[in-house]
Amino acid sequence: GPKVLQIPSHQIIDMGQMVTLNCDPVSNHLYFYWYKQILGQQMEFLVNFYNGKVMEKSKLFKDQFSVERPDGSYFTLKIQPTALEDSAVYFCASAKDWGDEQYFGPGTRLTVL
């Protein structure tokens, strides 16, 4: 089936630094999502994005988080500055239309030291 790719698969970073997580969505998809899963806990919705804009975000989407998809390239999640509690696996997903099945990437494991 359609594949979503995430780069890198692992990222280790010092607290306070900036990190960018990259997502390569399915080519004809228009809606993009980020989810966060802390070890041992459930995966939780962070944000969704369409037509260059954040449509919805959860309380987990802190002010230090931002998303963009410049010129139809990667859909990115940027955290600046990072905090210890940002350590988690971040999953990207994309969907063709609003409410459609979301296709998920394999995740990026972020470790903040």
Added chain:
Amino acid sequence: GDSVTQTEGQVTVSESKSLIINCTYSATSIAYPNLFWYVRYPGEGLQLLLKVITAGQKGSSRGFEATYNKETTSFHLQKASVQESDSAVYYCALSPLSGSFNKLTFGAGTRLAVCP
């Protein structure tokens, strides 16, 4: 808010034996949410395994099945005879929007290990 609780941690089953992974839900925003089972194989993204959007109905895929029980607010995943290739992490999820995959709430996941 909405929540999903499923069998915790890891389940180990011998090949060809039966499997059940429990899932119960609580939906505060809608009486009958859409219910889903997702699976994540090693190194891959989450994949939709099956979905049921109507209370009382059963969904099935790849030998797995789950019945939407509104009385017990449960959506247990079952398979009569597991194979080694079923080893993966399984997630129960719900969406409060009729017919939609949006606003997904996930359980914590259950790792299935199938032994030869």
